[in-house]
Amino acid sequence: xxxxxxxxxxxxxxxxxxxxxxxxxxxxxxxxxxxxxxxxxxxxxxxxxxxxxxxxxxxxxxxxxxxxxxxxxxxxxxxxxxxxxxxxxxxxxxxxxxxxxxxxxxxxxxxxxxxxxxxxxxxxxxxxxxxxxxxxxxxxxxxxxxxxxxxxxxxxxxxxxxxxxxxxxxxxxxxxxxxxxxxxxxxxxxxxxxxxxxxxxxxxxxxxxxxxxxxxxxxxxxxxxxxxxxxxxxxxxxxxxxxxxxxxxxxxxxxxxxxxxxxxxxxxxxxxxxxxxxxxxxxxxxxxxxxxxxxxxxxxxxxxxxxxxxxxxxxxxxxxxxxxxxxxxxxxxxxxxxxxx
Amino acid sequence: xxxxxxxxxxxxxxxxxxxxxxxxxxxxxxxxxxxxxxxxxxxxxxxxxxxxxxxxxxxxxxxxxxxxxxxxxxxxxxxxxxxxxxxxxxxxxxxxxxxxxxxxxxxxxxxxxxxxxxxxxxxxxxxxxxxxxxxxxxxxxxxxxxxxxxxxxxxxxxxxxxxxxxxxxxxxxxxxxxxxxxxxxxxxxxxxxxxxxxxxxxxxxxxxxxxxxxxxxxxxxxxxxxxxxxxxxxxxxxxxxxxxxxxxxxxxxxxxxxxxxxxxxxxxxxxxxxxxxxxxxxxxxxxxxxxxxxxxxxxxxxxxxxxxxxxxxxxxxxxxxxxxxxxxxxxxxxxxxxxxx
Numbered sequence: 001x002x003x004x005x006x007x008x009x010x011x012x013x014x015x016x017x018x019x020x021x022x023x024x025x026x027x028x029x030x031x032x033x034x035x036x037x038x039x040x041x042x043x044x045x046x047x048x049x050x051x052x053x054x055x056x057x058x059x060x061x062x063x064x065x066x067x068x069x070x071x072x073x074x075x076x077x078x079x080x081x082x083x084x085x086x087x088x089x090x091x092x093x094x095x096x097x098x099x100x101x102x103x104x105x106x107x108x109x110x111x112x113x114x115x116x117x118x119x120x121x122x123x124x125x126x127x128x129x130x131x132x133x134x135x136x137x138x139x140x141x142x143x144x145x146x147x148x149x150x151x152x153x154x155x156x157x158x159x160x161x162x163x164x165x166x167x168x169x170x171x172x173x174x175x176x177x178x179x180x181x182x183x184x185x186x187x188x189x190x191x192x193x194x195x196x197x198x199x200x201x202x203x204x205x206x207x208x209x210x211x212x213x214x215x216x217x218x219x220x221x222x223x224x225x226x227x228x229x230x231x232x233x234x235x236x237x238x239x240x241x242x243x244x245x246x247x248x249x250x251x252x253x254x255x256x257x258x259x260x261x262x263x264x265x266x267x268x269x270x271x272x273x274x275x276x277x278x279x280x281x282x283x284x285x286x287x288x289x290x291x292x293x294x295x296x297x298x299x300x301x302x303x304x305x306x307x308x309x310x311x312x313x314x315x316x317x318x319x320x321x322x323x324x325x326x327x328x329x330x331x332x333x334x335x336x337x338x339x340x341x
Numbered sequence: 342x343x344x345x346x347x348x349x350x351x352x353x354x355x356x357x358x359x360x361x362x363x364x365x366x367x368x369x370x371x372x373x374x375x376x377x378x379x380x381x382x383x384x385x386x387x388x389x390x391x392x393x394x395x396x397x398x399x400x401x402x403x404x405x406x407x408x409x410x411x412x413x414x415x416x417x418x419x420x421x422x423x424x425x426x427x428x429x430x431x432x433x434x435x436x437x438x439x440x441x442x443x444x445x446x447x448x449x450x451x452x453x454x455x456x457x458x459x460x461x462x463x464x465x466x467x468x469x470x471x472x473x474x475x476x477x478x479x480x481x482x483x484x485x486x487x488x489x490x491x492x493x494x495x496x497x498x499x500x501x502x503x504x505x506x507x508x509x510x511x512x513x514x515x516x517x518x519x520x521x522x523x524x525x526x527x528x529x530x531x532x533x534x535x536x537x538x539x540x541x542x543x544x545x546x547x548x549x550x551x552x553x554x555x556x557x558x559x560x561x562x563x564x565x566x567x568x569x570x571x572x573x574x575x576x577x578x579x580x581x582x583x584x585x586x587x588x589x590x591x592x593x594x595x596x597x598x599x600x601x602x603x604x605x606x607x608x609x610x611x612x613x614x615x616x617x618x619x620x621x622x623x624x625x626x627x628x629x630x631x632x633x634x635x636x637x638x639x640x641x642x643x644x645x646x647x648x649x650x651x652x653x654x655x656x657x658x659x660x661x662x663x664x665x666x667x668x669x670x671x672x673x674x675x676x677x678x679x680x681x682x
Contacts, residue, residue, distance in 0.1 A: 072528045109531075137588065148525050151533040184489050184576040187413045190450075192492040192573055216580030220588050232533055233577050235525040236570075239557030240578045244585040247478065247561050255611045266610050269603055273596035 003033050004320045005099045006313055007090040010040030011068040013105025013302050013309070017041070020105065021048035023309035028059055030310070031317050037061045037099055039086040040068070065089050069110045071302065078110035079117060087111060091118040094295045101296035101316035103287075105304055111297065112149045112290065119295040122329050127153075128292035129161045130231070130299060131168065132238070133285055138222030143169050143177075145228060147288050148235030155197035158228055159205075162198070164291045165226035166208055167331045171322050173225060176209040180224035182233060183213035194230065207335045287312030294325060344374050345661045346440045347654055348431040351381030352409040354446025354643050354650070358382070361446065362389035364650035369400050371651070372658050378402045378440055380427040381409070406430050410451045412643065419451035420458060428452060432459040435636045442637035442657035444628075446645055452638065453490045453631065460636040463670045468494075469633035470502045471572065471640060472509065473579070474626055479563030484510050484518075486569060488629050489576030496538035499569055500546075503539070505632045506567035507549055508672045512663050514566060517550040521565035523574060524554035535571065548676040628653030635666060 006027075010020045017040060024036045038045050042064040049055055067085040069078050082088035087106050093099040095118045104111050112128065121128060131145035143165050150157060162179050169177035181199055183191040190213065191199075202210035214224055216237060229237070256263045267274065286308035290297040296319045300312035347368075351361045358381060365377045379386050383405040390396055408426040410419050423429035428447050434440040436459045445452050453469065462469060472486035484506050491498060503520050510518035522540055524532040531554065532540075543551035555565055557578060570578070593611075597604040627649040631638040637660045641653035 108526075137591075151525065182577060184492065184573055184580075185449075216577040216582075217584040217587070219581055220584050229577075232525055233574055236523060236557040236574050237577050237581045239525075240560055240581050241557075241585045243558035243561050244582045245589070246558070248586070248589040252611075262610055265606060269606055269610075270596050273592055 003035055004031075004101075004317065005035045005037060006316050006320075007037045007039060007093040007099035007102045008313070009087045009090045009102065009104035009106055010038040010045055011065070011086040011106070013300060013304060015305075016068075017044045017048045019304060019306055019309050021045055022052060022306045023304075023313060024060065025049075025052050025054055025057070026306060026310040027313040027317070028057070030314065034313075034317060035059045035061070036313075037063060037090070037093060039063050039065050039090045039093075041065070041086075063089060063093075069107050071107050073107055073110055075109040075113035078107065079113050082110075082114055082117075088114055088118070091115060091297070094297070095119050100320040101298060103298045103300060103309075103312050103316050105300035105302050105309060105312070108148055108299060111299055115290050115293055115295075115297045119293040119297070121292055122294055122325065122332060124332055125160055125164070125292035127157055127160075128290045129164060130234075130288045131165060131291050132288040134220065134238070134241075135285065136220050136222035140173070140222055140225065141285075142219070142222060142224060143226045144219070144234060144238065145226075145291065146231040146234050147238055148231045149290065150231040152232070153194065153230040155194055155201060158194065158198040158230065159201045160292070162202055162208060162210075162226065162228045163332060163335050164328055165228060167328045167335075168289075168291060168324060169225045170331070171324065171327055177225035178211045178223070179208050179226045179228065180211050180214040182219070182227050182229035182237070183215065186213050186215060198228070205335070285311070287315030289315065289319060289324070291324075291328070294329075296320060296325060344376055345372075345442075345658065346376045346378060347657050347661075348378045348380060348434040348440035348443045349654070350428045350431045350443065350445035350447055351379040351386055352406070352427040352447070354641060354645060356646075357409075358385045358389045360645060360647055360650050362386055363393060363647045364645075364654060365401065366390075366393050366395055366398070367647060367651040368654035368658070369398070371655065375654075375658060376400045376402070377654075378404060378431070378434060380404050380406050380431045380434075382406070382427075404430060404434075410448050412448050414448055414451055416450040416454035419448065420454050423451075423455055423458075429455055429459070432456060432638070435638070436460050441661040442639060444639045444641060444650075444653050444657050446641035446643050446650060446653070449489055449640060452640055456631050456634055456636075456638045460634045460638070462633055463635055463666065463673060465673055466501055466505070466633035468498055468501075469631045470505060471575075471629045472506060472632050473629040475561065475579070475582075476626065477561050477563035481514070481563055481566065482626075483560070483563060483565060484567045485560070485575060485579065486567075486632065487572040487575050488579055489572045490631065491572040493573070494535065494571040496535055496542060499535065499539040499571065500542045501633070503543055503549060503551075503567065503569045504673060504676050505669055506569060508669045508676070509630075509632060509665060510566045511672070512665065512668060518566035519552045519564070520549050520567045520569065521552050521555040523560070523568050523570035523578070524556065527554050527556060539569075546676070626652070628656030630656065630660060630665070632665075632669070635670075637661060637666060 065086040129146035130149040133141040470487040471490040474482040
């Protein structure tokens with residue numbers, strides 16, 4: 001591959017170009033083969049680039065868009081009024097082959113709806129899922145899906161999420177990924193009808209290494225490589241984790257703030273601790289992928305700061321290099337053919 | 342009140358009498374007016390009491406039971422085969438007025454089913470909810486419900502949870518409790534049909550101070566006094582929090598283990614931190630109440646250790662002193678009469 005191109009929705013997220021443009025410049029430094037197309041308000045973007053002493057970077061293209069999609073726009077409205085918005089134009093560039101991936105920190109519902117409309121799903125997939133890798137006690141990460149793209153799911157959809165998650169994890173693991181369902185108990189009798197029906201489907205699917213139910217307190221224990229749930233539960237669970245992590249990180253920061261000696265002693269004594277705390281920082285794993293589309297779409301946290309948004313761009317780069325949609329498509333056909341339902 | 346009596350299901354939980362009996366002795370030291378009836382295997386209980394040098398404590402009564410309810414027993418099975426089990430006998434003692442509250446670390450589904458059968462719901466309540474107080478950034482705690490007693494709810498049930506949570510919080514607050522719905526976004530358009538319908542009901546209910554949606558990352562921010570969700574979401578959310586808290590606590594423990602000097606310096610550096618970590622430790626707030634019954638039932642974590650189970654007994658003592666069921670019953674009638682649906 002001679003180069004790879006990421007299309008950025010520069011207007012998305014809580015801070016728009018103030019975060020997306022510096023993050024783009026940071027990602028370009030990190031990935032020498034990367035090119036970036038910035039979609040958004042030209043003057044806002046160029047003024048950010050000037051501030052960064054990058055008035056004319058040959059690896060950055062700016063394409064002006066007049067419109068943006070607000071955070072409170074309903075997906076159906078977003079679909080009707082998407083022409084000329086930075087999000088739609090960034091997605092179109094992927095659909096038309098001008099970019100290899102799209103990254104946006106904008107409205108999740110709109111991004112989901114527009115991605116389905118512009119890129120279409122892979123054959124056999126009803127609804128794309130939002131997936132991210134979360135840190136664990138063990139050295140491996142765990143992929144969690146769906147994180148909020150689908151607020152209500154049936155057992156079929158959940159089964160497809162399991163297949164997609166398994167195929168994604170397979171690209172990074174030496175062994176067959178262990179797939180679990182997030183539930184409120186480990187015993188077979190626990191849970192609602194949705195998880196019980198999906199458990200039956202997964203148990204009788206020869207191509208999935210289904211290991212059973214997993215509870216919320218085991219999410220970060222590294223016991224499964226892929227954990228599947230509906231988007232409402234996944235979103236609450238991930239955001240709750242972020243809330244708790246921030247509670248701890250703030251407590252630790254407060255404990256050493258305002259006392260340079262304490263800070264120095266803490267850094268010297270607890271180097272390993274700070275490294276592991278950093279790994280638990282939600283910003284470190286910012287960048288959730290919309291899985292199941294005929295193209296790569298990465299969703300950043302709306303409140304992402306510059307390093308966090310740069311991580312989302314990095315996630316897109318990794319997926320381009322691994323050609324995730326093609327791999328999913330290839331394997332999906334086999335798995336779905338073998339499934340007993 | 343001359344005294345108060347708690348009935349303990351001594352056989353429930355992962356460790357049975359090894360935890361419940363020492364915790365009972367600890368609680369008796371803490372609450373001089375407390376008496377405890379222990380339901381369970383007499384010889385196992387007496388041998389634990391002997392180990393604790395309490396062979397005949399006049400404030401402890403032992404009532405032998407032959408049977409226990411296993412963790413994998415379905416609620417319907419538990420109902421049919423409950424006669425003579427420690428859980429059923431402890432609940433019966435509350436129903437018959439021999440005890441003021443029941444505490445169990447046993448099977449949640451069975452406890453819910455047996456509590457409804459023996460104690461009955463308060464008028465106007467379809468299903469009891471499991472509620473606990475969680476720590477927050479601010480000085481106030483937040484009540485979260487349902488934590489897993491109801492794996493699927495309709496909007497009516499969720500509304501009743503909001504009313505019960507509000508009445509419970511009212512007993513501890515000077516002002517009207519702020520009630521929020523747990524959702525995957527703060528904007529009105531976000532979420533599934535369940536929360537949207539319940540939001541409408543709460544908005545038009547004059548007796549509830551409804552403040553809107555709250556996301557998982559704000560669960561511990563102290564922005565609401567009562568947060569309402571269905572039992573699946575609440576259980577996953579609470580257990581996920583415990584998982585993340587343990588991840589942090591273990592990282593910190595690892596950093597000081599095996600090095601007494603580091604441990605000393607850490608204590609000096611992070612005194613405030615350890616105090617706040619202790620507050621975040623799930624064991625500190627062990628003891629969730631089954632709200633909406635004509636009696637007090639407290640559910641302990643199955644994996645609770647001695648201090649954690651003693652906290653659950655303490656929770657029962659507080660509820661007896663505050664006469665929570667009577668207060669809920671009194672206020673409930675007013676709220677439900679005024680509700681627009």
